Amino acid sequence: MLQTTLKKKLKFFDLDISFSCPEDKMLVLIGPSGGGKTTIIRMLAGLETPDEGKIVFHNQVWFDSTRHINLPTRKRGIGYVFQDYTLFPHLNLYKNAAFAAVDKKEVHFLFELFNIGHLRDRKPHMVSGGERQRCAICQALARRPQLLLLDEPLSALDVVTRRELRQELKNLKKKLSIPIIYVTHDINEAFFLADEILPVVDGKEDKDWMQRTYRRGPSSEKIHKATREPRLALVG
Amino acid sequence: MDYLALWVTLKLAVITTVILIILAAPLAYVLAYSRFPGKSFLEALIYLPMALPPTVIGFYLIMVMGPRGWIGSSWLALTGNSLLFTFVGIAIASIIYSIPFAVQPMKAAFQKIDRRLLENASVLGLSQSAAFIRVVIPNSIAGLVAAAVLVFLHSIGAFGILLMVGGSIPGVTKVASIAIYEAVETMNYRAAGLIALSFIPISYAFLLLMNKLNGDSENNASNHT
Numbered sequence: 001m002l003q004t005t006l007k008k009k010l011k012f013f014d015l016d017i018s019f020s021c022p023e024d025k026m027l028v029l030i031g032p033s034g035g036g037k038t039t040i041i042r043m044l045a046g047l048e049t050p051d052e053g054k055i056v057f058h059n060q061v062w063f064d065s066t067r068h069i070n071l072p073t074r075k076r077g078i079g080y081v082f083q084d085y086t087l088f089p090h091l092n093l094y095k096n097a098a099f100a101a102v103d104k105k106e107v108h109f110l111f112e113l114f115n116i117g118h119l120r121d122r123k124p125h126m127v128s129g130g131e132r133q134r135c136a137i138c139q140a141l142a143r144r145p146q147l148l149l150l151d152e153p154l155s156a157l158d159v160v161t162r163r164e165l166r167q168e169l170k171n172l173k174k175k176l177s178i179p180i181i182y183v184t185h186d187i188n189e190a191f192f193l194a195d196e197i198l199p200v201v202d203g204k205e206d207k208d209w210m211q212r213t214y215r216r217g218p219s220s221e222k223i224h225k226a227t228r229e230p231r232l233a234l235v236g
Numbered sequence: 237m238d239y240l241a242l243w244v245t246l247k248l249a250v251i252t253t254v255i256l257i258i259l260a261a262p263l264a265y266v267l268a269y270s271r272f273p274g275k276s277f278l279e280a281l282i283y284l285p286m287a288l289p290p291t292v293i294g295f296y297l298i299m300v301m302g303p304r305g306w307i308g309s310s311w312l313a314l315t316g317n318s319l320l321f322t323f324v325g326i327a328i329a330s331i332i333y334s335i336p337f338a339v340q341p342m343k344a345a346f347q348k349i350d351r352r353l354l355e356n357a358s359v360l361g362l363s364q365s366a367a368f369i370r371v372v373i374p375n376s377i378a379g380l381v382a383a384a385v386l387v388f389l390h391s392i393g394a395f396g397i398l399l400m401v402g403g404s405i406p407g408v409t410k411v412a413s414i415a416i417y418e419a420v421e422t423m424n425y426r427a428a429g430l431i432a433l434s435f436i437p438i439s440y441a442f443l444l445l446m447n448k449l450n451g452d453s454e455n456n457a458s459n460h461t
Contacts, residue, residue, distance in 0.1 A: 047355055073358040086356040090374040099370075100360035143360060 002147060002179050006043050007052040008203075015039060015203030021179040021196070028182045028194035030210065036203035037183045038083070041149050044181065045080050046073035057147060076147070079140030083152040085132040087124040093135045094120035101142035110138040114168060130161035134168075141172075148180040154189065166192055187213065237430040240407045241415035244323070248398075248411060249391035252330040256338040256387050257380065259331075264342035265368055269354075286336040294400030297329050301401065326402035326409050333397050337386040345379020346372055378449045385446045389439055 005018040015036045021027040029037045042048040044055060046062065049070060055063040062071045087096045093116060098107045111117040114134040119127050124135070133153055140148065150169075154162045170193055173180060184190055187210060190197050199209035267279055285293055301308045301319045307328075311319040319325045349372060357367035373380070395413040402409030404418065412431050419428035 045359060047358075073355075074361045074363060077361075078359060080356070080359040082352060082356065084352070086350070086352045088353060088356075088371060088375070100362070139360070 002044070002055075002057050002181075004044065004055045005053045006040060006050045006055070008039065008043065008048070008050045010036060010039065010203060013202040013204075017200065017203065017205055019198050019205070021181060023179055024177050025195040026173050026180040026182055026193055027196045027198060028184060028190040029198050029200050030184055030187065030190045031200040031206070033185055035201050037185075037200050038151055039203075040200065041080075041151050041181060041183050044147070045078055045149055046071060046076055077143075077145055079143060079145030079148045081133070081136050081140050081148075081150045081153045084156055085124065085129065085136055087132055087136055087139070089124055092121050092123055093127065093131075096124065097135055097138040097142050099139060099142075102144045106144075107138065107142050110141055113172075114138055128161070130157050130165060133157065133165065137169075137172075141176075146178055148176065148178055150180065150182045152183050152185070155184070155186075169193060237434070238410075238412070238415040238419075238427065241410050241412045241431065242434060244407065244410060245392050245412040248323075248327060248330055248394075249388050251327050252334055252391040253384050253388045255327075256331055256334055257384055260335065260338035260342055260383070261373070261380070262368070264339045265346055265372060267339065268343045268346035282339055283336045285333050290333065290394070290396035291400060293333060294329070294397040297332065297397070297401050301325055301328065320401060321403045321405060321409060323402075323408050326398045326411070329397050329401040330391050330394055333394055334387045334390045337390045338383045341379055341383040341386060342376070345376040345382070348379070349375050381449050382446050385442045385449075389442055392435065392438070 001020060001022050003020040006015060008015045012034075013036070017036075017040065019027065029040060031037055039048060043050050043053075043063075050063065050065065052065045053063065054061070054065070057076075060071075061067070061069050062076055063069060087093070088099065091099065094107060094111070097110065098104050101107050108117070111120060114137065116127075116131055116134050116138070119131055119135075124132050127135075133156075137150075137153065153169075154165055157165065166189060173193065182190075182193060190210075197210070199206050201209050263282070267275070267282075298320065299305050301311075303309060303312055303318060303320075308319045311317070311324075319328070353371055353375070354367055357371045358364075362370060392411075393413060394411070395417065398409065398411055399414055399417075404410045404414050410418075412435070416428045416431050419425070419431070
């Protein structure tokens with residue numbers, strides 16, 4: 001179980017949010033771009049430091065501002081799939097996925113699961129965006145993470161690949177017994193994948209955001225901003 | 237032809253290059269990625285040999301490497317020998333003289349690496365030093381080789397600083413540039429010309445290598461975008 005309370009002063013708003021995510025569940029953080037979702041997930045990973053707050057995972061304190069605890073990223077045992085492909089360009093796909101693998105045999109299994117076994121010897125720049133992102137997911141899973149963070153992993157992909165990979169992620173979710181935090185601004189993606197949904201607007205939980213976005217009745221600047229973003233996604 | 241001087245030059249340049257690449261890589265990494273108070277002062281200090289006349293560096297090296305200097309006296313206590321007028325002495329001088337030519341291109345190469353790769357390395361459990369070895373170095377090979385070429389070429393061309401620190405002892409501290417100078421002084425233009433000529437293909441080949449590396453790294457960069 002992940003439990004967290006995060007506060008951070010950002011350029012345009014103050015992020016202030018609390019949530020938890022049980023084992024076996026996928027919590028989807030949804031909201032307009034620039035609303036603080038990526039900052040939240042980066043704080044969970046330890047790549048950014050909250051001004052105040054607490055992150056506790058399985059009774060292990062990762063961050064506590066009052067006790068000045070801040071566990072380094074490398075010790076958090078997480079898997080993180082970034083929005084844009086962060087595979088190591090000097091390594092082929094297999095070596096990328098096996099980079100931090102606990103058991104290298106698992107990489108073969110993961111490659112078969114994600115249908116990229118035939119590309120194992122190719123360098124990242126020699127494969128498509130979808131194949132790179134599949135490899136990034138394999139890389140994250142091969143280290144057997146205790147928490148999986150996915151930051152808009154499908155946003156840079158074409159609609160067809162996106163749907164395929166979305167299904168693969170859903171299948172994968174059933175096989176994993178760890179909490180998964182998934183960031184997206186795509187409402188369909190959220191409904192398709194989520195066990196729980198947390199709408200985030202301007203750094204705060206906004207339970208009505210999705211309803212307002214679906215109705216597309218922009219009556220405030222906030223809603224207008226929200227409806228501008230996921231148009232493409234809504235027709236997916 | 238003074239093959240001995242050429243041999244000393246080659247030996248000095250190779251040793252300087254190998255030691256500097258090893259020493260300068262972590263230094264350049266720190267300069268590329270860390271923020272700490274006084275960083276700009278440290279950086280300016282590292283680049284100082286590039287801005288000073290070689291004789292000025294030579295003068296200060298004589299001061300610290302001489303029997304009364306702190307390095308020279310420690311060396312004397314340790315080995316019983318003077319550091320001045322020895323090969324070790326000119327190697328130290330050559331390393332200090334070429335430091336900026338190693339650090340600057342390496343720092344530039346390290347800065348070109350996408351920071352997200354380092355974040356990914358840290359997410360995957362790598363410490364900073366492990367990320368340096370497994371991610372930074374393999375993705376900066378062209379920059380490292382360019383630094384090595386620059387240092388090598390700079391070292392074979394050193395003159396004033398080596399003359400001040402090492403003098404001109406054949407087979408020990410007399411490098412090719414000093415041999416050329418001495419040959420000209422004694423009006424032996426043929427000997428000077430032969431040694432001078434031997435520099436041209438070496439320098440030219442290394443510059444071709446550097447151009448090729450720059451071209452390759454540009455191609456790689458365009459492949460990744």
